[in-house]
Amino acid sequence: MLNNSKSLVRHLALAGLLTSSFGAAATPAAVVPTLRYTLAMPAPQTHYFEVKMDFGGFPAEYTDVKIPVWAPGSYLVREYAKNVEGFQARTTGGQALAVEKLNKNTWRVRHPKQTNFQVSYKVYAYELSVRTSFIDADHGYLNGTSVFMYPAENKSLGSTVVVEPAAGWTQVSTALKPSPGKFTYKAASYDELADSPIEIGTHKVLEFTANGTPHQVAMYGTYTVDEPKLMADLKKVCEEAHRVVGQNPLDRYLFIVHHLERGGGGLEHLNSTTLEVGRTTYSTEAGYKSFLDLAAHEYFHLWNVKRIRPVALGPFNYDQENYTNMLWVSEGMTSYYARMINLRAGILSQEEFLGKLGNTITQVENTPGNRVQSAAASSFDAWIRAYRPNENTSNTEISYYSKGDLIGTVLDLSIAEATKGQKHLDDVFRLLYDTYYKKANRGFTDKEFQDAVATVAGRRYDDFFQNSVYGTKTLDYATVLGYAGLALNVAPLNPNGTLGASFANRGGRFFVTNVERDLAAWNGGLNVNDEVLLINGSAPTEESAKQLLGSPVGTELKLQVRRDGLTRDLTLKATADPDRKYTVQPVASPTAAQQKVLAKWLGTNK
Ligand SMILES: [Zn+2]
Numbered sequence: 001m002l003n004n005s006k007s008l009v010r011h012l013a014l015a016g017l018l019t020s021s022f023g024a025a026a027t028p029a030a031v032v033p034t035l036r037y038t039l040a041m042p043a044p045q046t047h048y049f050e051v052k053m054d055f056g057g058f059p060a061e062y063t064d065v066k067i068p069v070w071a072p073g074s075y076l077v078r079e080y081a082k083n084v085e086g087f088q089a090r091t092t093g094g095q096a097l098a099v100e101k102l103n104k105n106t107w108r109v110r111h112p113k114q115t116n117f118q119v120s121y122k123v124y125a126y127e128l129s130v131r132t133s134f135i136d137a138d139h140g141y142l143n144g145t146s147v148f149m150y151p152a153e154n155k156s157l158g159s160t161v162v163v164e165p166a167a168g169w170t171q172v173s174t175a176l177k178p179s180p181g182k183f184t185y186k187a188a189s190y191d192e193l194a195d196s197p198i199e200i201g202t203h204k205v206l207e208f209t210a211n212g213t214p215h216q217v218a219m220y221g222t223y224t225v226d227e228p229k230l231m232a233d234l235k236k237v238c239e240e241a242h243r244v245v246g247q248n249p250l251d252r253y254l255f256i257v258h259h260l261e262r263g264g265g266g267l268e269h270l271n272s273t274t275l276e277v278g279r280t281t282y283s284t285e286a287g288y289k290s291f292l293d294l295a296a297h298e299y300f301h302l303w304n305v306k307r308i309r310p311v312a313l314g315p316f317n318y319d320q321e322n323y324t325n326m327l328w329v330s331e332g333m334t335s336y337y338a339r340m341i342n343l344r345a346g347i348l349s350q351e352e353f354l355g356k357l358g359n360t361i362t363q364v365e366n367t368p369g370n371r372v373q374s375a376a377a378s379s380f381d382a383w384i385r386a387y388r389p390n391e392n393t394s395n396t397e398i399s400y401y402s403k404g405d406l407i408g409t410v411l412d413l414s415i416a417e418a419t420k421g422q423k424h425l426d427d428v429f430r431l432l433y434d435t436y437y438k439k440a441n442r443g444f445t446d447k448e449f450q451d452a453v454a455t456v457a458g459r460r461y462d463d464f465f466q467n468s469v470y471g472t473k474t475l476d477y478a479t480v481l482g483y484a485g486l487a488l489n490v491a492p493l494n495p496n497g498t499l500g501a502s503f504a505n506r507g508g509r510f511f512v513t514n515v516e517r518d519l520a521a522w523n524g525g526l527n528v529n530d531e532v533l534l535i536n537g538s539a540p541t542e543e544s545a546k547q548l549l550g551s552p553v554g555t556e557l558k559l560q561v562r563r564d565g566l567t568r569d570l571t572l573k574a575t576a577d578p579d580r581k582y583t584v585q586p587v588a589s590p591t592a593a594q595q596k597v598l599a600k601w602l603g604t605n606k
Contacts, residue, residue: 031057031114035159037148037193041200044166045137047126049147053119055111062110064152065119068145068318069105072195073267073305074131076387077321080146081105083124083133092116105319106152123147128258130267130274139201139220140166141258141274143267144194145318155315159193161185165200173205173218174198175254175272191315195270195306199256206231210238214252221259225282236345237296243344243603244337244426245303245433253302255295266294268301292347297338304337305330308432311443325446327379328469332404333425336412339405344603353602354486354584357409360402361477361582366493368517369397375404376446376470391528395517407469410480413601415457417483421596426603427456477582484598485590493581497553497574501526503545510540512561524572527563534560550574 034056041049055063067084069077081104089097089109097117098110111117125142128134133142151157163172163183176185176196187193199218206217208231215238217231234255242248254272263276275294281287305313312324324330343353364370378386378400385397412425431452436444444452454460467473478488500519503510510532515521532540535548536558548557555574560567590598598604 031059033057033059033151033154033157035151035154035157037159037161038164039142039147039161039198040164041135041140041166044135044140047124047135049123049125049133049135049140049142051121051123051147051149053149054116055119055151056116057114058111058117058151058154059113060153061113062108064102065107065109065149066152066318067105067149068194069320070318071131071143071145071267072313072316073269073301074387075321075327075382077383078132078146079104080123083146085122085124087119087121089117089119092118107149119149121149128260128276130258130265130276135200139169139199139203141197141199141220141256143197143274148190148193150190150194150318155190158189159187161187161193163198163200169201171203171205171218172198172200173203173216173254173256175252175269177251192270194316194318196272197256197267197269197274199274208232208235210235210253211242211248213248213250215255216252217255217257219257219259221279223259223279223282225288230282233292233345233347234295237292237341237347238299240341240345241296241299241303241337244300244341245308245429247430247433247438249307250302253299266298268298268306270306271302273298273301289342289347292342293338296341296345297334300334300337300341301330303433304334304429307437308429309437309443310449311445313443321383323380323383325376325379325470326449327382327400328375328404328407329449331401332375332406333408335401336405336408340603350602354586358581358583360405361488361584362493362580364398364402364406365474365582366579367398368395369393370403371472372517373397374470374472375400375407375468378403391514394514406475406477410464410468410475410477411453411461413480413483413597414461415453416597416600417480418457418459420593421600423456424600424603428452431456481584483594484601485587485594486584486598487587489583489585490580491583492577493579494550494577496550496577497555498577499526499549499557499572499574501549503532503549505542505545510545519578520572520575524570526559526561526570526572530561530563532559532561533567534558 036054038052039049067081069079071078087099087107089099091097100108102108109119123133125133125135128141131143133146160179161176162181165172165183172183174185174196176187179186187196199220201220203218203220206219206227208215250271256272256274258276259279260276261279263278266273266275275298277291281291310324310326310330312322313330316322339353339356342348343350373396375398378398408425416424432444436442450461450465468475481488498519499521500516501512501521502514504513512526512528512530512532515526515528535545538544551557551574553574553576557572557574559570559572561570
């Protein structure tokens, strides 16, 4: 935070100097540009936000005004300009200024040097997800990137933001710093504005303090929960998260929680996060814990990715994809720490923690794409793959979330073993925070991450990174779990045979939804979207389909399918199901060295 503000002061000073040199002939005194946003929503039921941008003292003869094409944390070009309409520019006297659209997300406004002028536009906002914007008669929610534009040459300029809520709306929740005036805020730069979502409406705001820092929880929608218990558990989770890196960059923090019919997912921001959950999430123990896991994940991002980050992820280029090989660190290890933090906070038992680890190994190892795509490639191609799944995704891709989670597990245990229980992955994050965020105020390269692991462990992992992170070599779970006195058990997931295909029953009609690489359906030519008309001469029912498709190994099945309006017959022979179930259990009599590694790994020796 300190480094960020220093660099902003430098940027502002630079902006001032440029102003004085460009404008020297006409204006003797340097004019520092100013920017003020007004966000209005007079007719929320029509799903429009109305934005005014008041520019003061801009030095050139024109100003290019842009809207991002993507939102940091969600690696897909979403083309937010498509929802903009009515872009206009006027002098303060009301005289229209010439506007030229240069490309999909840039408008050039021509204006006399250093005059004040106003840009106004509307944004259609009817996509309620954590990474987009939405407004209806009940509430408004926005991500800065999809609503606020910025002057292309002055992205580091600070601004004032005034929110004018719809009639009857009394609450505005945002991590932006309050400024004098009702619902008025300061953004230190466009990056901060873009990274500070805003919730507007009549929502309830809960509060707690964690590690001496005030936390607010803006709860939109209906839900049933024991609020004091939820806040107490969230506080425990936040305080455990603080212990990982051991440094608190926050003045305050905001959770925005959307309770919807269906929900799932969150998006991290600099000093806040948005979580989307089902209205009944808290009604079961599993749902309640899944909420705390999601909260821990997004909260841990305030260190991992918002501050400890790969070089490509900040400062951002809002015009295009920002490529990195390391989302397995930024996302995968964040998922890893979410589970670890919930264990250390006492929300998860050790048995539950190991159960979830076994499930993640099961999920990764049973995904054929794990043998095709590396964690690094999965990260790099997030922009074209992760957010655009198709019927072949599981055959060709591995999630950088789950694979990175397991790489974190392997590295953490390996570091604890290499240092005889003195260090663990937390120390790598501490080193990265100090070296690259606090001292250098930049992201780290792939090599610098590997160097940090080597420094903490006292040994290099070059072969490991090359083979199992940038390559697809299977992670050696059994060896590293053994360091902590844990055994990996492997058993067939399904004792029957399989065709390697999945089906969906749509109103009594059976359609192929997935064909798994290298199994009978794949090799025998069954296609996704084929409708199965007959299995061994009979029309399938839910029960018969299940039975027949799980026939013993070697059984021949005659399928008649309809494809593109024509029927065809296929004969497929069931093979053994290669899927395995992995479980992790403590050995009966761990050695003292194993117990030490286990205690360091789980953080129970603090
Ligand atoms: Zn994440």
